[in-house]
Amino acid sequence: xxxRRTLRSAGSRPSFKPSRRFEEPPWLFIVPAVLLYGVVVLYxxxxxxxxxxxxxxxxxxxxxxxxLANFQELAQSREAADSLRNTVLxxxxxxxxxxxxxxxxxxxxxxxxxxxxVLRVLFFAPVMLAPIVVAFLFQYIYSPMGFLNYMLAAVGxxxxxxxxxxxxxxxxxxxxxxxxxQFVGFSMVIFLAGLQGVPQxxxxxxxxxxxxxxxxxWNVTLPLIAPAITVNLTLSVIAGLKIFxxxxxxxxxxxxxxxxxxxxxxxxQAFLFGNYGYGMAIALVLTIIVTVxxxxxxKILRSxxxxx
Amino acid sequence: xxxxxLKAIGFLLxxxxxxxxxxxxxxxxRLAAIVNDQEPVTAVVAEYMRRNPHxxxxxxxxxxxxxxxxxxxxxxxxTAPDILFVWAGAAGNPMSxxxxxxxxxxxxxxxxxxxxxxxxxxxSSVQHGGRTFIYPVNxxxxxxxxxxxxxxxxxxxxxxxxxxxLAACERLSRAGITPLAQANQVLWVxxxxxxxxxxxxxxxxxxxxxxxxxxxxxxxxxxxxxRDALQRYLELNRRGCxxxxxxxxxxxxIVRMMATGRAAMAVQTPGFAAQATRxxxxxxxxxxxxxxxxxxxxxxxxxxxxLSSFGVxxxxxxxxxARDFIRFLAQPEILSIYLGGRIPxxxxxxxTVSPLxxxxxxxxxxxxxxxxxxxxxxxxxQDVYMRGIQQLFDGSKTIDQLLAELDRIARER
Numbered sequence: 221x222x223x224r225r226t227l228r229s230a231g232s233r234p235s236f237k238p239s240r241r242f243e244e245p246p247w248l249f250i251v252p253a254v255l256l257y258g259v260v261v262l263y264x265x266x267x268x269x270x271x272x273x274x275x276x277x278x279x280x281x282x283x284x285x286x287x288l289a290n291f292q293e294l295a296q297s298r299e300a301a302d303s304l305r306n307t308v309l310x311x312x313x314x315x316x317x318x319x320x321x322x323x324x325x326x327x328x329x330x331x332x333x334x335x336x337x338v339l340r341v342l343f344f345a346p347v348m349l350a351p352i353v354v355a356f357l358f359q360y361i362y363s364p365m366g367f368l369n370y371m372l373a374a375v376g377x378x379x380x381x382x383x384x385x386x387x388x389x390x391x392x393x394x395x396x397x398x399x400x401x402q403f404v405g406f407s408m409v410i411f412l413a414g415l416q417g418v419p420q421x422x423x424x425x426x427x428x429x430x431x432x433x434x435x436x437x438w439n440v441t442l443p444l445i446a447p448a449i450t451v452n453l454t455l456s457v458i459a460g461l462k463i464f465x466x467x468x469x470x471x472x473x474x475x476x477x478x479x480x481x482x483x484x485x486x487x488x489q490a491f492l493f494g495n496y497g498y499g500m501a502i503a504l505v506l507t508i509i510v511t512v513x514x515x516x517x518x519k520i521l522r523s524x525x526x527x528x
Numbered sequence: 529x530x531x532x533x534l535k536a537i538g539f540l541l542x543x544x545x546x547x548x549x550x551x552x553x554x555x556x557x558r559l560a561a562i563v564n565d566q567e568p569v570t571a572v573v574a575e576y577m578r579r580n581p582h583x584x585x586x587x588x589x590x591x592x593x594x595x596x597x598x599x600x601x602x603x604x605x606x607t608a609p610d611i612l613f614v615w616a617g618a619a620g621n622p623m624s625x626x627x628x629x630x631x632x633x634x635x636x637x638x639x640x641x642x643x644x645x646x647x648x649x650x651x652s653s654v655q656h657g658g659r660t661f662i663y664p665v666n667x668x669x670x671x672x673x674x675x676x677x678x679x680x681x682x683x684x685x686x687x688x689x690x691x692x693x694l695a696a697c698e699r700l701s702r703a704g705i706t707p708l709a710q711a712n713q714v715l716w717v718x719x720x721x722x723x724x725x726x727x728x729x730x731x732x733x734x735x736x737x738x739x740x741x742x743x744x745x746x747x748x749x750x751x752x753x754x755r756d757a758l759q760r761y762l763e764l765n766r767r768g769c770x771x772x773x774x775x776x777x778x779x780x781x782i783v784r785m786m787a788t789g790r791a792a793m794a795v796q797t798p799g800f801a802a803q804a805t806r807x808x809x810x811x812x813x814x815x816x817x818x819x820x821x822x823x824x825x826x827x828x829x830x831x832x833x834x835l836s837s838f839g840v841x842x843x844x845x846x847x848x849x850a851r852d853f854i855r856f857l858a859q860p861e862i863l864s865i866y867l868g869g870r871i872p873x874x875x876x877x878x879x880t881v882s883p884l885x886x887x888x889x890x891x892x893x894x895x896x897x898x899x900x901x902x903x904x905x906x907x908x909x910q911d912v913y914m915r916g917i918q919q920l921f922d923g924s925k926t927i928d929q930l931l932a933e934l935d936r937i938a939r940e941r
Contacts, residue, residue: 279604279631363781364773386713386776388922472715475775475918476925491597493907494622 271500278496290501300502302477303485306392310481311460314399319452321400322407327437329408330415340412344405351402355469358398359385362470385471388478395479398466403459407452414448415441450521454514461510482506555849556584558609560599563589564799565613565836568866575865576856583849585611596622603633603841610844611853614662616653616834617902618742621910625839629656635840635847637661642858645874653834653899661839663854664873665866668797668835669888669897670724672820673804677813678705678792686815687793689823690760697769700792709782709791710770717779718917719910720831721764721795722757723900724819727829729753731898738903741938748938749931758927762920775921783807795819798870801884817887818896830891833899834873836866908937 272290276283294300325343329336346354361367362384369381384394418441426436442449464483467473473480473488482502490499561569566589573585588609590598595613600622602608614634618626628634637643638660646654646664654662672693674686679696682703687693697707711717730737730753740746748754764770771777771785783800785791787807794800798816805811818828838857840850856862860878869882871889881889891897904910912933919925 277631278600279627279633281631359778362776363778364771364776365781383773383776386773386918386922388919388924471713474713474715474915475922476915478922478924488911491600492593492622492911494600494627 268500269504271497272504273501274497276496277494278490279494283497286497290498291505293498294501294505299477299480300482300485303473303480303482306477306479307461307463307481307483309392310396310399310463311457313396314403314460314463315453315456317396318400318404318456319407319449321404322452323411325404325408326411326415327441330412340408343408346402346404347406347409349402351465352469354398354402355466358394358401359470362394386475388475391471391475391479395467395470398470399460399463402466403456407456410448410452411445414445418444446521446525450518450525453521454517457517458510458514461506461513482509554582554584555846556586557611557846557849557853558586558588559611559853560588560590560595560609561613561836561838562592562595564592565589568868571865572857572862575862576853579856580852583853585853599623603628603631603843606843608633608841608843610841610846610850611838612841614837614839616662616664616837617899618656618905622907625654625662625837626656628839629659629661633842634661635842635844635851637663637840637851637854640851640855640858642855642874645858645876647874649895649897650834650873653902654837662837663839663858664834665836665838665857665863666834667832667871667873667892669871669885669892670720670727670795670797670831671816671818671888672724672793673786673796673800674793674815674817675786675789675791675809675813676815677810678789682792686817687820688817689820689825691823693764693769693820694767696792697764697767701768705789706771706785706791707793708764708769708771709777709785709794710774711777711779711782712774712918712921713776714779715911715914715918717782717796718914719901720797721761721819722754722913722917723831724795725757725760725821726753727831727898727900728821728826729756731900732829732896735898738901742903742905744939747931748934749928751931754931755927758917758920758930761917762927765921775918798885811884814884816884818891827891827894827896829896829898830888831900832871832888832892832897833902837873905938906940908940909934912937 271283273285273287274283275286275289329340329343333339363369364381364383364386368384372378372380382390385391422440422444423436426440431439462483463481464487467479467481467484468487471479473484483506486499486502486506489495489502559569559573569587569589573587577583577585589595599608599612613623614628615621615624617624621627625634636659640660640663642663643660646660650664651660654660654664672687676686678700679686682699682705684696684699685692687696700707710721730751734740734746734753737746737751741748765774771782771791782791782794782796783803784807786794786800786804787809789809801811801814801816804814818830821828838854840847840854844850857866858874860876863872863874863876864879867879867881869880869885871881871885871892872879901910901913913930916925916930916933920927920930
């Protein structure tokens, strides 16, 4: 509007009135984007849903329709159940620990600490690394002759040395640790943004009321950073449920199936075993799980948010 | 004026025709292979382009799992490279010649001149339905690598019997040296020792075991040889033959262990020798023999199977040029560039094999080799086998459970 007014006043012919077709951007402008979105996202998604009901092997020109057979097989699969359990465990633990640590870091760095800017960058740095790079780095740290076992030996704790990624009781926790290490900085930054939006007057008022540190946090900070909590928890749960790169690079789902997630299970079925239809059925179920969990979570968290 | 115009048009037409002819002569081929073979493929491609300046070959390399995923997608979409790396065998691998040829994705190369040179024992690995689809370059073998110097220093000879191996394990582990470096964190490594054993305990007497398995006429659980191989595998672990935490040990770890003298032996494939020497191990200290299985003097069989093979995409628009490249590759002087002393799948007097592999080559020549697992009925069997071995090592599965699961998966199609 402002721009049009300026144009009119600057024009050499004051009587100029832009025609109607200049008032709104022509809808044709969005056609390329819609077409691209349609082909790359919509068509691929719909085709994926269709293939979930077929026995396509990923190579044949034909994809025999098998109805619900893939879903029946999925419901009866022990490997699928193990993968689902691992996925839920990773999503749950990583979300809780990552956000607790992220919040603590944010609270610590939302202060007048001299080195706070340097520390923020340091804690955020792992987020910028590719998950695959982090996975290979930790594969070395966790190796039997790696940094972790070396440090344990150096401080006289040889008996605590482990096959961190090779033992079914430690492998999944080792993977979760890597995920938390990499993404704790991401949660921290979102919490920091939330903390910076809390008005100082509310803290002053709380001080006048005689609130101690805990009361200030519980009654002022926490309610006012609720939107940041919503964003963090939602993103962490979604990322946790979809986790693939770190697991595949560090353990390929092993030992056995001890760290296999639904994404790893899907990848192996579709692309390594040629059970493309079955793989798409797993993908569809995973999508439904992620959507339902995210929507429920959003609804609960949004209801607890308050206006700043 | 009119004649000048006609001359100009005529000149342009001539230019167009000549230009088109030249353009038709220029061919660009696409070739895809696994990253493990990048060095020899690049050398052969460079030589081919040097001799055929009108042909350009663009190459793409990827790690095995990524290669399989991308190439399967490209093949299904009809956009696969003209020349592609393909695995030998029926259906045990997602990019095996059997699977691809079954879906008419590979060009039939049966009439190529090199087909008649393929040894009888190799033919079934490169054919489907009696037709040949890939050219086999080299053979993958599994054997026992040893550090000659370490064995000598501890008064040990090269293990030739199972008991020799156990005795070496005991003496070396007492001396603080890892007898056998084993990287079971890496799935494909888990199967090497059982493959090395079953070559003798199963395939030496029943070479068609995999075929009968696919036909439902044999089972893993019913095979004494498979049970024996897995029991021996666990026995080696129990007796301290392996490094600590084999399930958490990577391939790079065991290469370092051998290269730095912290391990005396490893059951591995030929590529291991290059890796170990690249990391500083003296080549003259390294030896390789068939894995010792027997105690009665019977000479062991070895795992040997076609590894690197190349085919032509059925959808390629440059069939003639792609076939010409494979004919070029099949020449002994070019093959020797590719092989670099490794064992050829198609023997030729002009091809020299590194002395390191002489005992493995002798086993192949004497017919004491088997392509263990190459004809398993579907790719999941191998996956269950490899993951099951990890589970055997961490105690979450028994041999009986693993064999039963293998049979269940082998029955699936």
